[in-house]
Amino acid sequence: MCGISGWIDFQRDLTGERPAIDAMCATMTCRGPDAGGTWVRPHAALGHRRLAIIDLPGGAQPMEAATPDGEVAIVYSGEAYNFTDLRDELRRRGHRFDTDSDTEVVLHGYLEWGPQVAEHLNGMFAFAVWDTRSEQLLLIRDRMGIKPLYYYPTGQGVLFGSEPKAILANPLAEKVVDVDGLREMFAMVKTPRQAMWSGMREVEPGTVVTVDRKGLREHTYWRLRAAAHDDDQQASVAHVRELLDDIVARQLISDVPRCVLLSGGLDSSAITALAGRQLARSGEQVRSFAVDFLGQAENFVPDEMRGTPDTPYVHDVAEHVGSLHQDIVLDPDALADPAVRRATVKARDVPLGMGDLDQSLYLLFKAIRGHSTVALSGESADEVFGGYKWFHDPQVRQAETFPWIAAVRTHSTERAEVLSPDLAAALDLESYVADSYRDAIGSVPVLDGEGDFERRMREICYLHLTRFVRVLLDRKDRMSMAVGLEVRVPFCDHRLVEYVFNAPWSLKTFDGREKSLLRHATADVLPKSVVERVKSPYPSTQDPKYAAVLQRQVADLVAAGDPALSLLDERWLRGTLAQDPARIDPMARFTFERALDLSMWFDIHNPTIKL
Structure with a gap:
């Protein structure tokens, strides 16, 4: 997994700037608690923090390769699940390897294919390559945006890092947030390339950013494309299962203990069951974990x-699969602990307000993390297979806005946001x-001959796969890496995403329910209770004690006049404080979460707000 950072400057000699790159790296110690390293040359400084997963003794970074014409160095974050296949291919092409790490495979892949190495990788990754032969930096991100990567142009070059905090640690970066x-x-919403911090950009998924003396430019090596789906129902179900078996087998590869995240829903249960079958072949028992709340x-x-609590279904799956299972039970005091909120806001760099x-x-x-270093998750199955309730809501389908926003507007009469009147007017969120x-819809690929309804469902699926899922993947990455845990997301394998994206909506719902393809592809390994369970999202505590603590x-x-x-x-906020602590409504609780996150964010970063 790991965290990467760097500083490229074509006018300054960076050999005396090692303290700056060390400071950038230090912000990501949690992402890489096992080791750290820097590599500095006159115009390039690279930093790395390592979470050791593959080849524990041999995968140290930054990693370099000497060529007859100069050095090439890499800092790499993530996993290439097909690295053993690529290593065999590169050996046939004459490459020699000194380690068993996937990082060395990616480095030699660059030496062989240049920037096109990204197209050969199956996995989640974000990495930087500095080539002294051309004085050129490449920033490369995986197809779905599972691993984060940001950059900050400086005029003489660029700063980059896995997280904004790494860039903000450099004195050239300003902590400014504009309109x-x-x-x-x-x-x-999630606007492509927008990083929230002024002047900072996010490397788009499936993109290579090149920086050299000529400037900065982008190349998209992968995007979702429309294609005819020729498989019938039986063949489609069979192919989804074939893909999932291969994906799970690849993503279980690890030199450290691994586990699965189990919620009792179809998605995580399918991953748990398939992982259990794979591990049983070598005599291993899959380990699973679930979150629960005291008394829930x-x-x-x-x-x-x-509609239903998770725990009974979790236990059904654990018993059916034979997993070594543990429930992590949380109480209101732990959830509302200011130290925990500080850790989450610090991890995300911005107060995005998902609360508990x-x-x-x-x-x-x-x-x-006390038991495992790698976890497999069911994240993103709803976006891939069409699992959210609003996919099936006619009002939401017809709304000319993002479906998740339309769902809130359709089913809630409460205020969606509680900004100050002046700020609300300045931001004009409705127009934004x-x-x-409109920009997002304009980029949806078109399939000739597709009917209006299928076309609309393709649009909705595309919006989720290119906008909504990125918010959830970023949250998953930040919360897991804040404690040094690598979370893998099998449903984001680009082969599965491409295949299911082009399956017609009638095929995705052929049994009259959500996620038909996934349900039928994995029904044979799941308990009946889970196969028949209605979609339920990640759990939230219902304990009124939690909301009452937030209110206090x-x-x-x-009372302290907090500037955030x-x-x-403020008038509306004061009104919510007058509510009966035992009857705090959802909007008031959301407002409390927002206020506390903003306060913590101001305290951590002391940002300058420019309107």
């Missing part, structure tokens, strides 16, 4: 989002979202 950054923060199973109340979903995920990962939606914490912020609250509607 567009605030719009991204509050609008529930006994006191669960169905709501519009979640962030805190519980962080605490789950922290507990898992509308413009972003926000009251303290108001200037971004929110």
Whole structure:
């Protein structure tokens, strides 16, 4: 996994700037707790923090290769699941290897294929290559954007890092958030390349960014494309299963303990079952973990989002698969602990406001890290197979905006945001979202002869795979890497994504339910209870004690005149503080989460806000 950082400057001699690159690396010690290293030349400084997963003694970075014409160095984050196949191919082409690491394979892949090495990789990755022969930097990111990568042009070169905090540690970077950054923060959209911090950009998934003395340019090596789907129902189900078997087998490769994240839903249960079958072949038992909340199973109340508690289904799967299972049970005090909130806000670099979903995920990962270093997740199956309820809502389908925003507007009469009137007017989020939606729809690939309904469902699937999923993948990466846990996402394998994206909607729902292809491809390895279970999202605590603690914490912020609250509607906020602590409504709780995250963010970064 790991964290990478670097500084390229074509006018300055960086050999005396080692303290700066060390400081950039130090911000990502949590991403790479096992080792760190730097590589400095006159115009390039590269830094790396390592989480050792493959070839523990031999994978140290930065890694370099000597050629007759000069050096080539790499800093790499992620996993190339087909690295053994590539190593065999490169050996046939005359390459020699000194380690068993995938990093060395990627480095030699660059020597063989140049920037096109990305097209040969199957995995999740973000890496930088500095080639002294051409004085050229390449920043390369995986197809789905599983691993993060940011850059900050400086005029004489560029700063880069796995996370914004690495870039912000360099004195050349300013901690400024402008209007567009605030719009991204509050609008529930993900604009390509937008990094929220002014002047900073995000490397787009499936993209190579090249930096040299001529400037900076981009090349997209992968994007979703429309293609005819010729397989019938039986063949489609069989191919999905074939792909999943291969994907899970590849993603179980590790030299350190691994496990699976199990929620009792179809997605995570399928991964758990397939992993269990793969490991059983070598006499191993799959290990699984689930999150739960104190008293949730006994006191669960169905709501519009979640119709059933997870725990009974989790235990059904664990028993059916024979996994070594553990529930991580969290209480309201742990979820509301300011130290935990600080860790999550610091990990994300911006206050994106997912509340207890962030805190519980962080605490789950922290507990898992005591047993395993690698975890497989069911994340992204809903985006790939069409699992969210709003995929099936006619009102949402017809709405001319992002489906997840339309779902909130359709099913809630409460305010979607609680910004101060002046800030709300300055941001004009409604226009911003509308413009972003038009841009997104304009990039959807077209299939000749496709009917209006199938065309619309292709659009909705595309929006989720190119906008919505990136928010969730980023959250998963930040919360897991904050505790040094590598989380792998089998459903983001680009082969599976491409195949299912082009399956017609009628095939994705052929049994009249969501995720038909996945359900039928894995039904033989799952308990009946899970096969028949209705979609339920990642759990959220229902304990009123949690909301009451948040209310007290926000009251303290108001009393202290916390400057972060200037971004929110203070009159409305004070009104929510007057609510009965035992009856705090969802919008009030959301507002409390937002206020506390903003306060923590201001305290951590002391950002300059430019309107």
